[in-house]
Amino acid sequence: METGEKKAIGAKNFLYPMPTTLVGAQVNGKPNYLTVAFCGIVQASPPMIAVTLGKMHYTNGGIKENQCFSVNIPSRHMVEVTDYCGIVSGKRIDKSEIFETFYGKLEKAPMIRECPVNLECRLVDTLDLGGASEVFIGEIVESYAEERFLCNEIPDIEKIEPIVFSMYDNNYWGIGERLGKAWSVGKKFGENNNEKKAENNELKEINIAGVIGRK
Amino acid sequence: METGEKKAIGAKNFLYPMPTTLVGAQVNGKPNYLTVAFCGIVQASPPMIAVTLGKMHYTNGGIKENQCFSVNIPSRHMVEVTDYCGIVSGKRIDKSEIFETFYGKLEKAPMIRECPVNLECRLVDTLDLGGASEVFIGEIVESYAEERFLCNEIPDIEKIEPIVFSMYDNNYWGIGERLGKAWSVGKKFGENNNEKKAENNELKEINIAGVIGRK
Incomplete structure (x- = not known):
């Protein structure tokens, strides 16, 4: 691998790839969904996921009130509606009827039927790292998918067709070929x-x- | 979007896509690099990233000792060596000479010259969520890239060609076409x-x- 001169390019969140998810919570008695790329696995077992939301978001109150939330994986065929959920706030626009909502064992974590994979999460911790956002750590208590998105009982990335996000240039991308x-x-x-x-x-x-x- | 019957598929870390990174730390005076997919942004500003490593890993001691680490983004052309760093432990195999290492302002966070993007991180917190791993939260104090991987001073995902990871079926994938x-x-x-x-x-x-x- 040839190398050249490295350049300092600033203290920024240059992580590639980032996921594109829809975080769901019950807010004021209605399902609400927000587009989130600041999301990653933080424990293998019991499985846990961290999602970071700006403190001003409408969703946060619902997560705290119900002590649960969902992480929904949209497919590339849902890129427009996924982006829309990041453009409009639940404070102003009722997003409860955009998708078909279903509930799992926690009963108060709304999930999106149209998304190929859904992670139902029980809130285990909330972190304030000093900035304008807060980190919700959730234990994944159950996952859901339709049979057609599975292969050997596991979600198949080629069937799900999830969306990659690249920050700063603000683009959505598909998944490419298998490398190994x-x-x-x-x-x-x-x-x-x-x-x-x-x-x-x-x-x-x-x-x-x-x-x-x-x- | 047509929908069918949802099936409970177990409490698992079904997040798609996951990133593929190489986490670097100075261990026993030498650079060591470990392949990590449990990694996500946890704050916009100041920028922070969380990486989760099994407690038994060789890297952890080095992160704690030096209070810093790096997150390096390998390109698809590095998929074999990237996978290799996840197969062999630094306890057994000296991984310090696999890559050309460089250091930044923290002086003790080794970074990989061959990786298109490098995030230099100061350890701000370590979380124990009760399982067999620990979460290192780092503030990104500087990022590095070669000019050829940038577009308008920002890393260009099409030039970086990062690696997507799908867990459970254990596959690496490239980035596909731009969706919008x-x-x-x-x-x-x-x-x-x-x-x-x-x-x-x-x-x-x-x-x-x-x-x-x-x-």
């Missing part, structure tokens, strides 16, 4: 690396033999 | 929705007029 299997493609690198090391060691041995043997 | 502009494509939905509402209202008015006027 995790915990697998790296073995090739390891073998090549070992071969290289073995070659280097052989060269060293030849050099040492040359130096020692011929003295 | 955020805070923009949703306006179309809003307009159509308003038109639909206006039509509905008109229909309602006609109906009301019909009901009232002809009674």
Whole structure:
């Protein structure tokens, strides 16, 4: 891999890729959905997810009141409505009828039937990191999908067709081609690396033999 | 959007897409890099990122000792070496010479020159959520990239070519085509929705007029 000169480009959230999710909460007795890219897994087991929302958002009160929320994964075919949920606030526009809502075992975390995957979350902690947002940490108590989005009982990314978000240039992207299997493609690198090391060691041995043997 | 029957598919971390990053830390005086998909932005300003690592990992001690770490974004051309860093532990294999390392203003957060984007992070908090991992929250104090990966001073996802990870089926994916502009494509939905509402209202008015006027 060739490299060039690195340039400081500022203290910014340059994480690539970011996900595009719709966070759901029951607010004033109605479902509300907000587009969120600041979202990531924070624990394998029990499974936990962190979502960061600006403190001014309409959704936050509903999460706190009901101690639960949902993370819904929209497909690329839903990119317009997904973006719309990030443009208009629930304070001004009633977003409760945009989607078909369903509920799971927590009963108060509204989920979007149109989204291929839904994560139902129980609020376990709220963090204030000093800025204008707060972090909601949720334990995923159940996940939902239609049979047609599964392969071997697991959501299939090629069937879901989720949306990637790139911040600062504000673009949505699809998922591209498969690059390889995790915990697998790296073995090739390891073998090549070992071969290289073995070659280097052989060269060293030849050099040492040359130096020692011929003295 | 047609919908079918939702099925409970278990309490699992079904977030799509997940990023693929290499987390760097100085451990026992040497750079070490670990592949991490549990990673997300947790604050806009000051910018903060959360990375979750199993407690048994070699990297954790280095993050705590030096109070800093890095998040490096590998490109798809680095998929083999990226996967390799997740297969072998720094406890057993010295990963300090796999990449060309550089340092920034924190001086003790090793970063990977080969990665198109690097986030240099100061540790601000460590969370234990009760499982076998811990969450490191870092303030991004500086970011780095080569000029060739930028467009208008911002990293360009098409030039970076980052790697998407899908958990449970363990696959790496590239980035696909551009789907549209955020805070923009949703306006179309809003307009159509308003038109639909206006039509509905008109229909309602006609109906009301019909009901009232002809009674």
